[in-house]
Amino acid sequence: MKSGYNSDSYGIIGLGRFGTALALELTKAGKEVVVLEIETEKLDAIKDQIANIYPVKSITRDVLRESGISHCGTVIVCIGKDVESNILVTMGVLEMGVPRVIAKATSIDHGKVLEKIGAEAVFPEIEMGTRLAHSLISTGTLDFLELCEDFSIANISLADKFNAQTIAELNFRKKYRLNIIVIIRDEKAISDITPDMTLRSGDIAVVAGSNEAIKAFEKANQN
Template sequence: MKSKIKKTYGIIGLGRFGTALAVHLAESGSEIMVIDASEDSIRKLRDYTQYAFVIKNGLDKETLEATGIQDCDVVVVAIGENIDTSILVTLHLVSMGVKRVIAKATNADHGEILEKIGAEVVYPERDMAERLASRLLSERIQNLFELKGDIDIAEISLPDSFAGKTVLESEIRKKYKLNIIAISRGKDVITEIRPDEIFDREDKLIVIGKSENIRKFEAET
């Protein structure tokens, strides 16, 4: 099933997280393979991929290899309820030579074991809670998107002190190490940001940079 053009993704475990991930990847045009013990869960995904497997009798290494999941560029282990199975499946995938294995963890101990095996670890519930907390605690940040690691994209209401100033005069890059990638102005979105662009009081800035710098900007302006 491997594509020479696009990456292929395997998802093992079709709970809410795994299903949402699979649907999003498929709708973006990516090729996916899904595995779950539930026929009902697999049936829902058959409209998105022909590589959908029901495996009820254990996810041993030989069974996984028979599906061809080792040919995927990335495999996500979205098994959260059964920690033993999550760890064992992750171990099998790493030993099978999957290029990138990402595993969902339910707690810190689970995540530590997964990392030692060789997987990248995600904490969906914790990460969602942290993003929501960030939005609730920041008065001027309307939207916050974690791009990678500690890099965020945020939409921030224009500070009053910036109204009437140019982008260059604001010194946002110099003082806060943030780059403006767009300005939302009423119904318009300006994406070609000139140094002499003058800010309007109702503007919203879409910026990219380290999360700590976004927080500093929001707190100091």
């Protein structure tokens, strides 16, 4: 790790479903998390759970420095809709020397550009668990990627026992201590995850949480 960077500190830029899940679960795992977001209502939803959150009008070099994100060991750029901003912010973080920069990509071409400038590209809505190759591990039906030693994202194919049950009926987050980021069904990604969503056997649930919680859910899914 380069001098001046905290390997146990994570910067999150952008709070969509992906960024929010990362920020909350990394915080729960005891990591230092710094969050930047332009839309204040997204920050309001998690302000009581994360200490270092910053509402900003734009993501500039000064903002990156003043917020402390430039000293994080890992920064994840979760800006989704605005591809130009995503690339420019990623480039800015890289140029500040952050040791590991991961950026959300919305297409294969977008991902190629991110990789060309030196970032790791991740595709949360398309194929989470296959593109963040830094620590990809496969165990049975589970595609497993580790963002740090005790926080991971996984693809899990749901067993018959989950068929026709809603997320609310399962009390999913409380029971399994995991966040569902995306459901992949019939090769299409569903990112609007609501409590009344009905799951189907064979759905691929893209979940985020502690390694312990993921392993426990994999076991429950098999029984």
